[in-house]
Each structure stands twice: as structure tokens, then as C-alpha cells.
Amino acid sequence: MRCSEVKNNLVDYAVGILKSEEITSHIEICESCRVEFEGIKKIVLVLNEYKIEEPSEFYWAGFLPRVKQKIAQRQSGTKLFALKPAFVAPALAILIIGFLFGLGSSNLFVNSDEFYATHMPDFGLNGVLIDPSEFKDVNTETIEQAVLYLYDKYQIPSIGDGEYDHMDIDIEEVLEKISNKF
Amino acid sequence: MVNKTDIELVNDFKNGNISAFDEIVRRYQKKVYLLARRILSNHEDADDVAQEVFIKLFYSLNEFKGESNLFTWIYRITINECNSILRKRKIREFIPIDEIVNLLKFNETPEQEFINKEEKRLIEKAIEKLPPKQRAVFVMRFFENLDYEEISKILKKPVGTLKANYFHAVKKIQRFIKDEMQ
Secondary structure, three states, rough: OOHHHHHHHHHHHHHHHOOOOOHHHHHHHHHHHHHHHHHHHHHHEEEEEOOOOOOOOOHHHHHHHHHHHHHHHHHHHHHHHOOOOOOOOOOOOOOEEEEEEOOOOOOOOOOOOHOOOOOOOOOOOOOEEEEEHHOOOOOHHHHHHHHHHHHHHOOOOOOOOOOOOOHHHHHHHHHHHHOOOO | OOOOOEEEHHHHHHOOOOHHHHHHHHHHHHHHHHHHHHOOOOOOHHHHHHHHHHHHHHHHHHHOOOOOOOOHHHHHHHHHHHHHHHHOOOOOOOOOOHHHHHHHOOOOOOOOOHHHHHHHHHHHHHHHOOHHHHHHHHHHHHHHHOHHHHHHHHHOOHHHHHHHHHHHHHHHHHHHHHHHOO
16 A cells, blocks of 8 residues: 555544554554654544534524525515516516515405415415505506615515514505605 | 435425425534534534525525435535635634634643633634635545545545545644644
């Protein structure tokens, strides 16, 4: 066995996961490799003491929801810039203003499972939706302004994490702004 | 769901069952985090990487053809994300190295716990000095106990190259610690 080959296996040998009579014999007769081996043995002892403090169970409990929220945020970011009529099916007749986790339905906040089903089946997301059918005369630019206003003021879609709760959203104010074209 | 194989979960996901993704995250979250944590040496970066890995996985899982293990694929994404962080961010400096060395020289003092932390920081410092590829090989081999065949699939490098990388990585760590302690 050549020295280079021995050295390439020396760490595994020092750690103990590699048993090799060839290396054992080589080390006995080759001083250079023996010195190398003694040095590596010492550093392996030091490295074996290196332990990482793992995050708490609390961290792990929140990990998946955080991943899903980020996925939702990226999806909503896409939607924000996809509000032009060409991208929104006319039959849908709803304006998407954000994705949120865990929102129940109400008069103002409508479950959107059906819509999201086309994008993220069974992902369990709810959205904040406004039905703009009553704003037939409202142009796309105004709707986009409304969306940006909501994103900016209420930090949608991170509303659950911020200082606002989804119930804080003053929909009447937004509707008035839409009517007045801001 | 927990009893399903990786490939079954991937197929479930492709068929629209998003909860299969949840199970994949739960199955690999700690492995991904720990790999990133050991490569990047701090929680914040490891947390960012771990989340990003699963977000990327979510968007790319439909393209997974099963030609390699899901595990290999996830680790490859993790290594790429770590390398991206290493390129973009300057890893924050820990306490001055002289202070660590001084503490190590008196490692029989009663403040053993504190000293162990400093020893840990010295090791992290040594690992941080490794070039990204050597660092990845070292962490996967030494701490994750992956065999060379697996690492070869993840990094797409021949086993011989990996063995040499591993040996040189350990030698550099050894040299760094020795130099700092003199």
C-alpha cells in the first residue's frame, strides 16, 4: 500500500470505522505515516468532543408552519403581480389580496380552498378575499392600488406574525378607498 | 403517512396530497438543519438554509424522478444552499481567537463547561477556515457518518477525490488548532 493511499484512509482508520491490516502493517514500518496517524488520532479526539446544541422542541414544532408560511408568501407575491385581467380568470370574479394561515370564514374573509385547490391541493390555506363584482367600474389599476395598500398597511401576508390580527383589517376603509379610486 | 417510504411520499405529493410534503419535512428537518449548522457554524444561517431547502423542495418535488434517493437530493440542495450562504455572507466572527487559546491552555480549571464552549468555538473556527467543498466532505463524513458512495452521489465527485479532500480537511483543522495553541 502506498503512503498516499494510506493517508487518504487514515482518518477513517483513526476514527475506527475502517479496520485494515494493510494500514496497520504500513504504519509499523513507515515513520512518516505513523507520525501522521498519531497527529490525526489526537485531532479526532478533540473533534469527537464537538457537540452541537440542538434547537428546542419549540423550534421544531414551529418549523413546518414557518416553511409553509414562506411558501405561501412566495405564492402570494406571485399573485400580487398577477392581478392583471389576463392572468385572472374572469369567472373567478374575486380579488386575491393575500394568503393567511388559520383564518376562519366570515362575511369578509372567505375560505378559498376551492381556488387554492388548483394550485396547492390540501395545503390547508385560507385566503383573504374580496369579491369585487360590485365594483364593475373599478379598473385594474385601482384594484392593484387596493392590494398594495392592504399589503403595506397590514403586512399581508405576514399579518399573523405582526402587530395586526386579520380582524383588524378595516375592510370598509379599503372599500371606500376603492370607490374613491384612492 | 409515517410508515411510507420516501418514494411513496413523493408520489403522493405528485398526486396532489400535500400532507406528504409535511411528512417529508418532518422526516428530514433535523438532518438538514444539523448538516447546515455544522457547515455554517451558527443557528441563524442554518435555520435560513433549512427553511430554504424545503421551500425549494416544495417547488421542485414534482420534477423528482427517483433516479437517486430523496435523501441524496435533499442533501445536495442543502450543500448548495450552504455554499450559497458562504459565498454571500461573511460568517460572523466569534470572540478573538487569542482568548480561546488562552482558555484552552488552562483547561483544568473549574470552569470546565465554559472552557468546553470555547474549545467548541475553536473547532468551529477551524472548520470555517476550510474551503466549502472540503468543509462539506468533512462534515458529511465525520459528523454525519455518510459513506463515500453517498457523498459521491450528493457532490457528484469521485470517491478518490473525496477521500483526499477528507484527509486534507482534517489536516487543515489539525494545523489550525496547533498553530493557534502555540
